Amino acid sequence: MFLAIRELLFAKTKYILISLITTLTVSLIFIVSGLAEGLSADNASSIQGLAADYLVLEAEAEGELGNSFIPMQQAKEIMNDQEQEANTLSVQMMNATIGGGDKQISLALFATERGGMLMPEVMEGRFPKQENEVLADDSLKQEGIQIGDELQLGEKTSYVVSGFTTDQRYSHTPVVFIESEDLKQVNAVAVKGVAVTDGDYSAVPKIDALGGIPSYSQEQASLNMMIIFLYVITAFVLAAFFYVMTLQKRDQFGVLKALGANNKYLISGLITQIILLSVVSVGIATAISFGVGALFPADMPFILNMATIVQPAIIIIVVSVLGAVVSLYQVVKIDPLEAIEGVAA
Amino acid sequence: MTLVLEHVHKVYQDGPKEYVALNDASLQVKAGEFVAIVGPSGSGKSTLLSIAGALLSPTSGKVLLDGENIATLSKKEVTKRRLEKIGFVFQAAHLLPYLKVKDQLNVISVLAHKPKQKKADILAHFGLEHRINNYPNELSGGERQRVAIARALVNDPKLILADEPTASLDSSRGQEVVKLLAKEVNEGNKAGVMVTHDERVLGFADRIITIRDGKVEFVND
Incomplete structure (x- = not known):
């Protein structure tokens, strides 16, 4: 922590720039998540909110409410x-x-x-x-x-x-x-608890029946694909940044190791920096997304609340840390001997 | 004796060839003694310093630091010994660019899990009290090297190792820095070893050891 924080403060510009990029990608993740949630509700809130657990449909309808008679x-x-x-x-x-x-x-x-x-x-x-x-x-x-x-x-x-x-x-x-x-x-018999069915009819959990609504799966799949890509992009941007930073700081890591810093200390410093950056980015992105959401017209299918944000926020922080693994390997590999120049090794 | 090297060999494997960097090198440094190691480039003096500083383990031989053979310790243990018992002064000061002068010293306390004491006294001792809140890029070369020496002394180590401490300094600054180093070693009752090319600073050493082709050739008392 001691070194991690001081370095962040000293090299402000670098870290502000990288936070800016991740803030933008994270904002996009939140806004697209809000849109996915909004479209999902617009398409299926009546089924999601139905006071039942199972829908019994005609077996031939293959889970599609509209095809079941x-x-x-x-x-x-x-x-x-x-x-x-x-x-x-x-x-x-x-x-x-x-x-x-x-x-x-x-x-x-x-x-x-x-x-x-x-x-x-x-x-x-x-x-x-x-x-x-x-x-x-x-x-x-x-x-x-x-x-x-x-x-x-x-x-x-x-x-x-x-x-x-x-x-x-x-x-x-x-x-x-x-x-x-x-x-x-x-079209269906809606049942509370567990449904009892025989051959001609099949019981589908309410959530699965959403897939039977026209275009529901396609809409959600395309938005989810965007979200997954954005996770990957965020992870790679942070991974590349910290990788280059680590390579640049080889000699510093070498000196620190020579002075008696162990790998654990250096690695926890790096992870602290990554978590701090991603948490700050998530924080600012949350504010931006709610701000943007407030500007959208009322009839736009957009639902953003803390519940929508928690899951992607946790994923972002986790993938950011995973992205740091390549840098961690570099840190472990650095030999304290590098602090003493002119040694043939 | 604080530092004893006994029959130390260091052999590097370079493909099928072997390169002998140190050949049966023995050396003793007692507390309060400041030893200079000289020799041509590639003679093995940096290797000797690295082995004495537990940065490199010898192919064979014993390295006794304060009575303990550090040649056979695990990497983790060796890192701990460096932190607790050895102070390093490197060629180009090697300060961390993002730390103020006081934090250059505090970092050692943090690594050793010791409370950060007031570093003002030790900095005043090195004539750096007015630089306490400056970053390395705001210091002169001599000041930087003095901070590095102060950093090497923070943990009150038994052994101080200096790798060409005058390389980045002009002649008068270099003299000043080595004089300071010698004084700290003599008065602080520490063992000091300095590798140098710079003949002008040899006068401050209590003993001069010459290394040639990996052998300790000449010991001048």
């Missing part, structure tokens, strides 16, 4: 087989207009039994009472929808928004919940 008769049998609470879930993507106006709004209609566990909590307005009343995600407000407005679906059907709920999006569209008793077929 279960006749109501079978769905009832499946529900009876379960040990814990179960409800049917029907998902329909539709276009609606406000009270028959011109503007088309995409939405996902989630239908389930009256009084079932799948209806989300009301944040504003009231719970649907009539058969034609629905509970809508509050992102519909941005489309100008208010409580009491009528959503016209096709020519015959229309629903009245009785209240708003929140964080209910599916496939980048707002979800509208309806309680309905006269469905002929459903």
Whole structure:
């Protein structure tokens, strides 16, 4: 610590420049993570937040909610087989207009039994009472929808928004919940606890069902690939910097060893410097990312909170230290004899 | 006797050839004695100093430091002996560029896990009290070498080794530095060994040893 800190302070410019680079890459990691989290929620928050643990789907649907069709008769049998609470879930993507106006709004209609566990909590307005009343995600407000407005679906059907709920999006569209008793077929049976199934039907954990939402996996995979590349870049930038620094300081390390510094002391100094740099970079990058996040428009799918940041922050610090391993090897290799010039060795 | 070298051989393997750097070198230095080692380039004097300083282990022979044979110790133990018992003064001072003068001395205490004492006294002793908060690049060559000597003495070592301490200094500065070194060795009752090319500073040594082709040839009392 004694040497590590003094050196950082003495060679300020060098270390500030390298921190600047890592701060930028770390900021990018955080912002892309926020975007991944935001897109994930925008695509699947209704499934992530579903009050169930498993979805029983048609076996042939291979985990894709939209491809699974279960006749109501079978769905009832499946529900009876379960040990814990179960409800049917029907998902329909539709276009609606406000009270028959011109503007088309995409939405996902989630239908389930009256009084079932799948209806989300009301944040504003009231719970649907009539058969034609629905509970809508509050992102519909941005489309100008208010409580009491009528959503016209096709020519015959229309629903009245009785209240708003929140964080209910599916496939980048707002979800509208309806309680309905006269469905002929459903997409899934949502089950609490462990699901009991037989051959024609398979139970999928809720989290795995996200992969069945159109484009969910592709979106997440491309963003995650960017994040992984940024981890690697950050690690390499720090590794290269400290490697060159170590080579430059060969004679200093030689003198220190001759004076009686052991490898452990020199290595812990190097690791202290790397951890300090990456922690400072992570700290500044956190502030930058929250700042940038605040500037984004409200309807941009971007979610950044401490929980989103903790995991990448730890990974960055760990990969930075791993990147230092090449330099550590150099430090160990340096012979204290180098302090005495002119020795043939 | 603080330092005793007995029948020390050092052989370097250079491919199929062997190169004998030290051939049956024996040497004794007692406390309070300042010995100069001279000899042409490549004669083995730096090797001798490196072996005495536990930076290099001999191919055969004994190196007794304060009664203990350091030739057979592990690397880790040897590093510890250097820290505790040996003070080094190198050719070009070799101060750490990022440390203030006082910290050049403090680093030795830190390495030895000893409390940092006030270094003002020892620096005043070397006429460096006004330089306590300066970095090496703000010092003159002579001042730097004096800091290096102060650093070598911080841990109160039994043995002080100097590798051409005047190489980077002009004649009068060089004389001044070696005089100081000799004084510290004599008055501090330490054993001192200095390798040098510089004939003008030999007058400060209690004894002069000449090395030629790896052999201790001439001991001048």
